[in-house]
Amino acid sequence: MAVLTVFLTGCATFSNDGGLDSVSTMTKERTGQAIQFSKPSAEANTTSDTVRQLLQKPLTPDTAVQIALLNNKGLQVSFAELGVAEADLVQAGRLRNPSFSFGRMRGGDDVEIERSVMFDLIGLVTMPIRSGIEKRRFEQAKLQTASQAVQLAADTRRAYFNAVAAQQTALYMEQVQGAADAGAEMSQRLARVGNVSKLDQAREQVFFADATAQVARARHNATAAREQLTRLLGLWGVNASFKLPDRLPDLPKAPNDMANVEQLAMSQRLDVQMAKSDAQATARALGLTKATRFINVLDAGYANTSETGEPRANGYEIELELPIFDWSGARTARAEAMYMQSVNRTADLAIRARSQVREAYSAYRTTYDLARHYQTEVVPLRKKISDEVLLRYNGMLASVFELLTDARDQVSSVNAAIEAQRDFWIAETDLQAAINGTGGSSVQISSSAPAEAGAAEH
Known part of the structure; x- marks a missing residue:
């Protein structure tokens, strides 16, 4: 049993990548961009340098997604959760530590000493099943992490297009405001010489006033859309002053026909x-x-007893749970439900x-x-x-x-x-x-x- 225990626990080890390679593969297949887990070391500095290089040029949808997958701290949290799932998998492949008990009884001149070492046999027998369950949960954690990465990529692309469109609208409304200002000024000059009615003059003035309000609204919408993109990119400080193109990308020549x-x-x-x-x-x-x-607790182990004037007695001890009051019917029904x-x-x-x-x-x-x-x-x-x-x-x-x-x-x-x-x-x-x-x-x-x-x- 000792050899089997050492063999099984030796197989339960952590992987080199922590599951991130498969997560990165699934993410790249769906977004075209890989992911990277930034540890507090030289890797974090490398990530920061990569982000700064990408920010030197106006952002594109792909570079925005790349920065988000590299730099978003919320995604890094899900990577840590993936490590928790792998730790549970490794723990399921290891046998529970043996328990040691020691007892000493003295009556007059007689002394009785009992010693025992107990091993979890049920844990040993069910270890393959428990490892299989945790392995599937680990695979599910990989899917969950990849799903969050893909969701982040989609949210970033939406925020990017919203930010560019809002900026484009704000620039256009500023041009409209300038034209409205010129029209209002022209109407005032014409009114001084009596070449325009009060109705036409009022129309030009209200158009300028409305254009001014729309510019203020468009500028705020552009700021809000940009800040939403900034949050998804995980940027702050000087990096938050990234550049966006002046207009949205051109439409493709034809839509994709997906049957x-x-x-x-x-x-x-x-x-x-x-x-x-x-x-x-x-x-x-x-x-x-x-x-x-029926049996979910079964321990077995070595025990010996020594008593004054008597030879040491060696043997074994078995401890199990008797299904008298609880036959685990409720537990089984819960699992089936x-x-x-x-x-x-x-x-x-x-x-x-x-x-x-x-x-x-x-x-x-x-x-x-x-x-x-x-x-x-x-x-x-x-x-x-x-x-x-x-x-x-x-x-x-x-x-x-x-x-x-x-x-x-x-x-x-x-x-x-x-x-x-x-x-x-x-x-x-x-x-x-x-x-x-x-x-x-x-x-x-x-x-x-x-x-x-x-x-x-x-």
């Missing part, structure tokens, strides 16, 4: 794999519960995953069509109208106020085009999350018709 999105989600989604792993681990735990239903709970949870998750990926693909195609529509139809038509109004103004066939009114009408169209392009990239991120991660958020496609109507009233 098998449901099959991809069932095979690649990490939450589905975690649910399956949890069901398997619960099934093994149920088997262990049934195996130890937990197993059925995990099975039904897995089935429910699979149904919701299929629905989420269908919804995400619909949002992806719709937002692409909308963004392309604004890019090829709405914005060019607005520009054509502006060119025509400008020609009429140069030919003295249109007044300056018609020119300013047309400029106001363009505001809603340009903002809607920026929002449509942002919504597409967020929908593309959500689609990838619905296929590879734990599901994306629902994309609500809002209409810009009220804004356009309001602009037309002016």
Whole structure:
């Protein structure tokens, strides 16, 4: 038994990578970026140097994800939880320490001494089962960590597109404010010489006042979106002054045609794999519960007794728990209920995953069509109208106020085009999350018709 104990405990050792290699592989397959655990050593300095190098240029979606996976402290917490799961696995492969008892009894001149060493036989017999359960839990912890990394990558991409779009909108609204300021000043000059009505002058002034309010709102939205991205990147101090591009990335030439999105989600989604792993681990735990239903405490060991004037007596001692009051029926029923709970949870998750990926693909195609529509139809038509109004103004066939009114009408169209392009990239991120991660958020496609109507009233 001693040789077997040494052999089994010797096999229970920690891995060299702590499970991070497989987590990094799963993350890279789904995001294109690997992960790295920063320890308080030279590795942390290497990570900081890498982050600083990436921040020297304007961020792209990929570099933002790379920085988040390297530098986000919340993700580092999940790496530590992975180490806890591996410690439980190693502990399950080691036998409980033996217990030593010593007793001394004295009666008159007689002295009786008892000694015993006890070993946990049940722990030895059930060690392979317990190790198998903890191994599955360790694999599930890997899936959980990879899921958090993939989720962080998706959140970072969403925050990146929101930040760039908010900055682009703020810059455009500043241009609108400048044009409104010029229109208001022109109306005041014309009013002094009596060439403009009070109604037209009031319209230009209210447009400038509204543009000023929109600039303040757009600047705050840009700051809030940037700070959300900063938090996900784990940046502070001088590193928080990173650069973003002036505009969103161009749309792809054509959307991806995915006819098998449901099959991809069932095979690649990490939450589905975690649910399956949890069901398997619960099934093994149920088997262990049934195996130890009647006897779950069994210790055996060597014992000897020495008494004054008598030769030393050697023997063995066995200690077991008698199932008299508790036959472990409740414990078995609880394990069976937990197993059925995990099975039904897995089935429910699979149904919701299929629905989420269908919804995400619909949002992806719709937002692409909308963004392309604004890019090829709405914005060019607005520009054509502006060119025509400008020609009429140069030919003295249109007044300056018609020119300013047309400029106001363009505001809603340009903002809607920026929002449509942002919504597409967020929908593309959500689609990838619905296929590879734990599901994306629902994309609500809002209409810009009220804004356009309001602009037309002016």
